[in-house]
Amino acid sequence: xxxxxxxxxxxxxxxxxxxxxxxxxxxxxxxxxxxxxxxxxxxxxxxxxxxxxxxxxxxxxxxxxxxxxxxxxxxxxxxxxxxxxxxxxxxxxxxxxxxxxxxxxxxxxxxxxxxxxxxxxxxxxxxxxxxxxxxxxxxxxxxxxxxxxxxxxxxxxxxxxxxxxxxxxxxxxxxxxxxxxxxxxxxxxxxxxxxxxxxxxxxxxxxxxxxxxxxxxxxxxxxxxxxxxxxxxxxxxxxxxxxxxxxxxxxxxxxxxxxxxxxxxxxxxxxxxxxxxxxxxxxxxxxxxxxxxxxxxxxxxxxxxxxxxxxxxxxxxxxxxxxxxxxxxxxxxxxxxxxx
Numbered sequence: 001x002x003x004x005x006x007x008x009x010x011x012x013x014x015x016x017x018x019x020x021x022x023x024x025x026x027x028x029x030x031x032x033x034x035x036x037x038x039x040x041x042x043x044x045x046x047x048x049x050x051x052x053x054x055x056x057x058x059x060x061x062x063x064x065x066x067x068x069x070x071x072x073x074x075x076x077x078x079x080x081x082x083x084x085x086x087x088x089x090x091x092x093x094x095x096x097x098x099x100x101x102x103x104x105x106x107x108x109x110x111x112x113x114x115x116x117x118x119x120x121x122x123x124x125x126x127x128x129x130x131x132x133x134x135x136x137x138x139x140x141x142x143x144x145x146x147x148x149x150x151x152x153x154x155x156x157x158x159x160x161x162x163x164x165x166x167x168x169x170x171x172x173x174x175x176x177x178x179x180x181x182x183x184x185x186x187x188x189x190x191x192x193x194x195x196x197x198x199x200x201x202x203x204x205x206x207x208x209x210x211x212x213x214x215x216x217x218x219x220x221x222x223x224x225x226x227x228x229x230x231x232x233x234x235x236x237x238x239x240x241x242x243x244x245x246x247x248x249x250x251x252x253x254x255x256x257x258x259x260x261x262x263x264x265x266x267x268x269x270x271x272x273x274x275x276x277x278x279x280x281x282x283x284x285x286x287x288x289x290x291x292x293x294x295x296x297x298x299x300x301x302x303x304x305x306x307x308x309x310x311x312x313x314x315x316x317x318x319x320x321x322x323x324x325x326x327x328x329x330x331x332x333x334x335x336x337x338x339x340x
Contacts, residue, residue, distance in 0.1 A: 011029070011030050011068060012028070012038070013027070013068045013333045014026075014064075015325075016055070017110060018051060018073045018091070019074045019110060020074055020086030020146035024043075024326060025040060025042075025055065025058045027064055030330065030334055035120055037323060037326065037327070040326065043057070045089070050091075051096065052099045052100060056099075056100065059100070069104070070330065070332050071108070071329060072112065072114065073107055073108070073109065074109075077108055077112075080092060104333075104337075106329075106336055108332060111165065112162045112332075113326075113328040114143060115141045115151040117331065118279055121319065122321075125320050128316075129293060132277070134314075135275040136276050138152065139154070139276040141279045142264060142281070143280070144283075146201065146202055148196055150166075150168055170195060172195060172260075175263060185215065186211075189207075200264050202236075204257065204260075205239065205257055208257055209253040212252055220249055224250075239287060242255075242288075242291065254288065254291055258296050258300070261292075262299065265297075265316070266311055267304075274314070275314055277314060280292070283322065301316065
């Protein structure tokens, strides 16, 4: 059982992590000061036309009828009706509650859910890139996956607070001649706005690869073109080939990706003064951990001119447990009930 602060009474919560390509659902039990995932399932979003049928299938499979639910949604959560960013779904809290029969439903940003879950994780669920010296209560989370999300964690008095963000949609800021050319390449594809997410995400890996190939900087072997054409996840294939050293173009792609990821994380640390630490979440960071551990990420994180000294002591860690958003959603639901 995972033990955390801010959990007091026994309850079973339906927790969800709703992203652009998958939905993770779990029944989470709180007992005393602990959380335990009783059962969870993952579903591909392309098989459904909305969140309601996903939840209905899960509840039918489990036979449970929870009275409380909280979902982390990959979208800005401004009111009770949410249009998802990378998926043609709309989630309306009231309609969802009526359709599922769950009376109390909370919708929060998916990165906020992940941030709420960080302090619910066991030590073995975190990999340390740099131990550093934490200063102050404020930490940040940056997570690369289908998209790029950011959130801030802090404390006010005796309360934990999580501040959601859409920082992944800030403009991409190149730092090197290669990144200048990458930005020019992406402006042709996205003339209105080239965000950080266009580079630091699964789609970003594919875009960097295409840029290196089409610009003539790297050569794509025929065997690799065939392999990627048959792949269900090109970004994962590229990253795995980079780590195995089988293709120079894949190594160059991930070199650019890691450096841009590090720079974005450093920008987040500066913009939020997250001197307590920066956490790397999402599905990509744990999958490419060896590429993050060789120093390139940390160097790009710290290269901020006059503020390098401010960032050098900041701890940097990788969240290995993909259940963090589920634990965080459950924790947020319990805290909301305790404060109501």
